[in-house]
Amino acid sequence: MAVLDVKNLSKSFGGLKAVSDVNLYVKKGELLGLIGPNGAGKTTIFNLLTGVYVPTSGTIELTGSRGERAEIGGMKPYLTARHGISRTFQNIRLFKNMTVLDNILVAMHQNARYTLLEAIFRLPRYYSQETRFAETAAHILALVGLDQKAGELASNLPYGEQRKLEIARAIATGANVIFLDEPAAGMNPSETDELASLIVNLKDEYDLTIILIEHDMKFVMGLCERIYVLDFGTIIAEGSPDEIKHNKRVIQAYLGEEA
Numbered sequence: 465m466a467v468l469d470v471k472n473l474s475k476s477f478g479g480l481k482a483v484s485d486v487n488l489y490v491k492k493g494e495l496l497g498l499i500g501p502n503g504a505g506k507t508t509i510f511n512l513l514t515g516v517y518v519p520t521s522g523t524i525e526l527t528g529s530r531g532e533r534a535e536i537g538g539m540k541p542y543l544t545a546r547h548g549i550s551r552t553f554q555n556i557r558l559f560k561n562m563t564v565l566d567n568i569l570v571a572m573h574q575n576a577r578y579t580l581l582e583a584i585f586r587l588p589r590y591y592s593q594e595t596r597f598a599e600t601a602a603h604i605l606a607l608v609g610l611d612q613k614a615g616e617l618a619s620n621l622p623y624g625e626q627r628k629l630e631i632a633r634a635i636a637t638g639a640n641v642i643f644l645d646e647p648a649a650g651m652n653p654s655e656t657d658e659l660a661s662l663i664v665n666l667k668d669e670y671d672l673t674i675i676l677i678e679h680d681m682k683f684v685m686g687l688c689e690r691i692y693v694l695d696f697g698t699i700i701a702e703g704s705p706d707e708i709k710h711n712k713r714v715i716q717a718y719l720g721e722e723a
């Protein structure tokens with residue numbers, strides 16, 4: 465079953481067509497890769513799929529967990545979040561002056577189901593939900609190996625841990641479709657290996673569908689089940705890692721010469 469079905473998606477910035485007539489789908493539970501040279505339009509596609517940009521044309525159909533369908537093209541990010549979509553950014557965007565734990569709790573509170581009055585008077589529904597949030601947050605932090613750093617400021621974490629915290633925060637929203645924009649950027653090979661197994665573990669634990677952009681080919685090829693290759697805003701190839709590795713157009717796009 466397709467969780468996302470994207471048809472004829474385009475995005476122009478002035479005269480520049482950053483994304484041009486893209487068709488793609490994402491199956492439920494899939495770990496999908498989106499690769500391509502710098503400036504190919506990968507992040508723009510993420511921005512379109514998560515509501516940051518309004519498409520110039522085309523449709524993005526999301527099928528929810530109960531089989532309900534919604535057109536999410538042009539929907540604001542807080543609304544795509546309600547449809548179970550969350551993401552990380554190419555340039556990390558944490559609440560830097562908040563603790564690690566609070567970064568997670570803030571993400572969880574979009575699911576809070578108590579009223580302001582219940583919160584002010586600390587009524588039972590407030591307490592029971594806050595207790596559950598704290599437990600879930602501790603669990604997520606333990607999964608990404610940050611439970612010992614719950615009280616530290618996010619800005620004090622080393623780079624690789626900030627990336628992990630951002631992933632943890634995306635999951636803490638309760639999303640089941642997660643977009644990761646260059647999650648391994650700036651990591652060394654052993655951190656990258658660790659990140660790959662972390663992503664697999666999180667996907668299993670939370671029953672996630674994951675779409676990721678990444679330049680590290682070993683990482684992408686080892687992790688993704690299926691890959692789309694983008695060049696100059698259009699999809700030039702789709703297939704298994706093995707098919708992509710041997711695709712002439714892909715090799716040409718990366719090497720910039722006749723394969």
Ligand SMILES: Nc1ncnc2c1ncn2[C@@H]1O[C@H](COP(=O)(O)OP(=O)(O)O)[C@@H](O)[C@H]1O
Binds near residue numbers: 500506509
């Ligand atoms: N907000 C924007 N305004 C103008 N041009 C943009 C904007 N965002 C992206 N672009 C342009 O669109 C193209 C694709 O960019 P991007 O999606 O960031 O590529 P990638 O993530 O594949 O490196 C680039 O030429 C980039 O300069």
Ligand SMILES: [Mg+2]
Binds near residue numbers: 506507508554
């Ligand atoms: Mg990008």
